[in-house]
Amino acid sequence: xxxxxxxxxxxxxxxxxxxxxxxxxxxxxxxxxxxxxxxxxxxxxxxxxxxxxxxxxxxxxxxxxxxxxxxxxxxxxxxxxxxxxxxxxxxxxxxxxxxxxxxxxxxxxxxxxxxxxxxxxxxxxxxxxxxxxxxxxxxxxxxxxxxxxxxxxxxxxxxxxxxxxxxxxxxxxxxxxxxxxxxxxxxxxxxxx
Amino acid sequence: xxxxxxxxxxxxxxxxxxxxxxxxxxxxxxxxxxxxxxxxxxxxxxxxxxxxxxxxxxxxxxxxxxxxxxxxxxxxxxxxxxxxxxx
Numbered sequence: 580x581x582x583x584x585x586x587x588x589x590x591x592x593x594x595x596x597x598x599x600x601x602x603x604x605x606x607x608x609x610x611x612x613x614x615x616x617x618x619x620x621x622x623x624x625x626x627x628x629x630x631x632x633x634x635x636x637x638x639x640x641x642x643x644x645x646x647x648x649x650x651x652x653x654x655x656x657x658x659x660x661x662x663x664x665x666x667x668x669x670x671x672x673x674x675x676x677x678x679x680x681x682x683x684x685x686x687x688x689x690x691x692x693x694x695x696x697x698x699x700x701x702x703x704x705x706x707x708x709x710x711x712x713x714x715x716x717x718x719x720x721x722x723x724x725x726x727x728x729x730x731x732x733x734x735x736x737x738x739x740x741x742x743x744x745x746x747x748x749x750x751x752x753x754x755x756x757x758x759x760x761x762x763x764x765x766x767x768x769x770x771x772x
Numbered sequence: 773x774x775x776x777x778x779x780x781x782x783x784x785x786x787x788x789x790x791x792x793x794x795x796x797x798x799x800x801x802x803x804x805x806x807x808x809x810x811x812x813x814x815x816x817x818x819x820x821x822x823x824x825x826x827x828x829x830x831x832x833x834x835x836x837x838x839x840x841x842x843x844x845x846x847x848x849x850x851x852x853x854x855x856x857x858x859x
Contacts, residue, residue, distance in 0.1 A: 598851055598855050601854065601855075605850065613842075627842070627846050630846060631846065631849065635850070635853065635854070703832060706825055706829040707833050710829075710830070729826075730827055746807070747805065750803070750810035750814040751800055751810055751813065753814050754817045757789075757822065758786075758796070764822070
């Protein structure tokens with residue numbers, strides 16, 4: 580399943596709003612949002628509070644409004660980014676009121692920086708998702724060779740021995756998997772709009 | 773089947789996903805039995821920016837595994853707020 584927006588999932592949250600749909604929503608967006616909050620410079624506890632506030636706001640929007648997110652008016656990603664940025668700014672305002680040092684006060688707000696952090700986390704989640712999808716489209720041994728050799732930096736000889744394939748096949752796995760991954764990524768980006 | 777090694781340009785285009793599928797298959801088949809071409813392909817893709825991004829993303833995901841307990845706890849906390857403790 581994709582970590583990046585599935586309209587079906589969004590619709591099921593709107594219509595159902597129950598724990599199962601939310602568990603799936605959290606699985607997809609929770610880690611990414613937590614990464615975003617942490618990058619914003621909060622403590623671990625504040626980062627988790629921000630994620631909770633974002634998800635509660637999303638839940639409220641999806642269950643109380645007819646159509647909180649209209650695909651024709653923009654991307655879900657932009658909408659979620661707006662909600663997340665707003666909650667980060669809220670938290671920063673709260674913390675700034677308690678701030679005792681200049682550094683803490685300086686955390687107050689650079690919107691462009693927040694957008695950049697959100698994009699960074701979103702892209703990272705998208706890349707992991709692309710690798711998962713790619714691994715399902717490729718021969719398992721080829722993908723494993725790619726992961727061990729190209730991603731984790733094992734030597735071609737060690738990977739060849741471990742998987743019982745030729746060293747050349749290990750070399751080729753890198754370009755074969757990357758080729759597929761590039762296509763998957765291009766499609767995902769096109770779907771994202 | 774290719775009788776001789778593909779040119780460097782062809783290998784470069786293959787690595788950059790800029791060659792049609794029949795040619796790509798031929799290059800792959802050739803490289804399976806040609807150490808030099810296989811190594812060149814590996815080297816060409818080694819400089820791939822996307823691969824660097826994948827490496828960084830996987831590295832981060834690996835370190836996030838240690839944070840799964842945190843995520844699990846956070847998920848339960850949010851569910852409890854949304855749906856009560858019966859969930």
